[in-house]
Amino acid sequence: MGPPRTPDRAVATEERHKLMKVWIDQDLCTGDGLCEEIAPAVFTLLDDGLAYVKEDSEVKNEPGGSGGMAAVPEDLEDSVVEASEECPGECIFIEQG
Numbered sequence: 179m180g181p182p183r184t185p186d187r188a189v190a191t192e193e194r195h196k197l198m199k200v201w202i203d204q205d206l207c208t209g210d211g212l213c214e215e216i217a218p219a220v221f222t223l224l225d226d227g228l229a230y231v232k233e234d235s236e237v238k239n240e241p242g243g244s245g246g247m248a249a250v251p252e253d254l255e256d257s258v259v260e261a262s263e264e265c266p267g268e269c270i271f272i273e274q275g
């Protein structure tokens with residue numbers, strides 16, 4: 179008899195629910211920093227005085243388009259929605275899934 183076999187692991191669960199994505203139209207950003215105040219893990223102001231989104235602390239500083247889009251961790255979704263509602267430039271855009 180060989181060594182006891184470890185039970186087969188369940189096929190890796192696809193724990194991939196559709197993440198919310200967020201991006202900013204920097205052309206409309208007033209640079210007031212409200213978004214960063216509400217959700218500093220997702221929004222940051224850069225030296226140009228405009229807000230950009232972050233994903234895993236990596237700033238997506240390509241204005242507009244998919245290069246400027248960040249996936250939002252589930253626990254931050256509410257604050258990202260709040261930021262987009264409060265944003266005076268109305269330039270925080272949310273895409274679901």
Ligand code: SF4
Nearest residue numbers: 207208211213265267
């Ligand atoms: S809240 Fe809106 S306008 Fe203000 S810094 Fe953030 S993205 Fe720009």
